[in-house]
Amino acid sequence: MKFIQNTKIKLISIVALMVVTSAGCSEVANDQTPSETTPEPKVVKQANASSVDTASLEEALGNRLNLDITAIADSPVEGLLQLYTDKGLFYASEDGNYFLQARVYNITDGIIDETENALKDMRLSGIDKFSDSAIVFKAEDEKYVVDVFTDATCGYCRKLHREISQYNQLGITIRYLAFPRSGLTGENYDNTVSIWCAEDPNKAMNLAKAGAEIAAASCENNVAEQYRFGQSVGVNGTPNIIMPDGSVVPGYQPAPALAAALQSAGS
Numbered sequence: 001m002k003f004i005q006n007t008k009i010k011l012i013s014i015v016a017l018m019v020v021t022s023a024g025c026s027e028v029a030n031d032q033t034p035s036e037t038t039p040e041p042k043v044v045k046q047a048n049a050s051s052v053d054t055a056s057l058e059e060a061l062g063n064r065l066n067l068d069i070t071a072i073a074d075s076p077v078e079g080l081l082q083l084y085t086d087k088g089l090f091y092a093s094e095d096g097n098y099f100l101q102a103r104v105y106n107i108t109d110g111i112i113d114e115t116e117n118a119l120k121d122m123r124l125s126g127i128d129k130f131s132d133s134a135i136v137f138k139a140e141d142e143k144y145v146v147d148v149f150t151d152a153t154c155g156y157c158r159k160l161h162r163e164i165s166q167y168n169q170l171g172i173t174i175r176y177l178a179f180p181r182s183g184l185t186g187e188n189y190d191n192t193v194s195i196w197c198a199e200d201p202n203k204a205m206n207l208a209k210a211g212a213e214i215a216a217a218s219c220e221n222n223v224a225e226q227y228r229f230g231q232s233v234g235v236n237g238t239p240n241i242i243m244p245d246g247s248v249v250p251g252y253q254p255a256p257a258l259a260a261a262l263q264s265a266g267s
Contacts, residue, residue: 024237024251025154025181052081057096065099070232076104076114086232089119120246123233127177127242130229133222134175135201137164143171144262149179149230149240152195152208153188156252157239161209166255172262176205178223179230179238189223196221 054072061083062069068086075082075091080100083090091100106112127147134147150157167174180192191208197219198204204214230240234248241249241258245265249258 023156023253024239025151025156052094057081057092057094060096061092061099076106080104082118084122084232086228088232088234089115089122116247119233122246123242123248124246126229126233130177130222130226131175133196133226134177135196135205136176137168137174137202139168139171139173141171142173144259145173145175145244146258146262147175147177147242149226149235149238149242150176151179151181151188151238152191152205154181154238158209158211160239160252161205163255167258170255170259172255172259177230178226179235179240180223180227181238184224184227190216193218193221193223196223 052072058069058072061067067083067090069083070086071084073082073084077091079094081092081094083092088101091102091104092098102115104114106114130147148160150161152158164174178192178196180189182188191214194214194217195201195204195208197217198214199217204217207214237250239252241251241253243249243262243265247265249261253261
């Protein structure tokens with residue numbers, strides 16, 4: 001009985017920690033713009049679910065739920081499948097009749113957030129695809145690299161950017177990924193594309209974050225792909241900081257606080 005009570009207390013504590021107010025901007029629109037990029041090839045991962053017709057299940061669930069399912073894998077819970085989608089990580093029964101939006105905790109040895117561990121892997125593998133298209137403000141004496149989903153109109157994004165030299169001085173390289181909060185249409189999206197397509201994207205980012213107008217520009221870009229990737233790993237506001245281990249800091253963090261978190265994590 002004590003074990004059950006203690007476990008309940010720990011789980012309540014975890015939920016309380018998850019419900020925090022972060023310093024960030026959160027006007028996120030639903031993406032209703034047709035894709036400008038070629039979808040990634042689907043990767044279906046199977047371990048023990050060899051009896052499951054994942055292709056049929058992927059199509060059926062995708063149609064019923066209006067989700068783009070990019071992969072199906074076994075979850076840590078027997079009989080439950082893990083769905084990687086454009087709107088996040090979900091779970092479903094093997095017959096496709098039950099669908100869950102949930103957190104899975106392994107309590108066999110302490111409490112391990114299995115869902116967050118899966119999301120960490122998802123974030124890191126996705127970020128790796130954008131290593132050549134991020135806008136990078138590199139620290140001269142680089143100790144850490146963090147990826148930041150940003151919107152040039154977001155007040156806290158601007159605050160973070162005003163302090164970019166402080167992050168760099170502490171050895172933190174900032175790599176910006178695009179996340180126009182109003183979605184993939186309108187002036188904000190167009191301006192985001194102009195930043196990424198500018199002759200000098202870093203200079204354009206400086207100007208935009210200072211509230212100045214920037215010259216319109218267009219090019220082949222993956223702003224929309226970065227935005228959709230952010231949605232798929234739970235980004236719903238900016239700035240959103242992805243740490244080197246794939247964990248998330250949802251909001252603005254002063255440079256000393258972020259440096260301390262990175263050092264504490266052993267990144």
